[in-house]
Amino acid sequence: MTVSPTTRIRDSDIVSASWTSPEVFAELFDRYSDMLYRYVSRRLGPEISEDLVGETFLVAFARRTHYDLTYTDARPWLFGILTKLLSRHRRTEAARYRMLQRSPVEDVLESPADRTAERVTAHASRPVLASTLATLSPKDRDVLLLVAWSDLSYVEVARALDIPIGTVRSRLNRARRKARAALGDTNPINEGE
Secondary structure, eight states, X not given: OOOOTTXXXXXXXXXXXXXXXXXXXXXXXXXXXXXXXXXXXXXXXXXXHHHHHHHHHHHHHHTGGGOOTTOOOOHHHHHHHHHHHHGGGHHHHHHHHHHHHHSOOOOSXXXXXXXXXXXXXXXXXXXXXXXXXXXXXXXXXHHHHHHHHHOOOHHHHHHHXXXXXXXXXXXXXXXXXXHHHHTTSOOTTTTTO
16 A cells, blocks of 8 residues: 555554554554643643653553544544543642642743743633642543643543543533633633733
8 A cells, every 4th residue: 555645644544554563553652642741741740741651552552453443533542541541640630730729920931922922821820720620520620631731622532531422511511610710700811802
């Protein structure tokens, strides 16, 4: 099978090819390890992120023969594995949010040309948001962060967590309501417009 350089091979094709040629699975690592690392680093910090990403791919590799090839995108599958691994670190995550809640907001911008008003406002809201994330149930927090930080659709989150899409919507609605209430029922990004 000849593939032009501009054609991207589907994740499901990589997984199925890895059944007979295991080294092919490395392509999924190349595609998604940075994305998974950024996600877990935001949740737990960089200290253990690399290990969890590595463990995610070890689990995925071991389970690759059970992958449902009707799903061409492996991101939800990988984020689902990572989220299950994250559940072992709930205390670490909660402690991280409590620490962020207590950390002072920096008044000085390191590079005004590189920062947008949205990012500055979000940074100033960090203690409140960290406090809110710490109070969310782990299931609500998983849904909220998979949507917000992983850019997964509701359908992909449902697949990642193996829950109905209606459950994704209700958990996300509940988590967003709590976050808005913590911010005084305003969206700090839109203030001043």
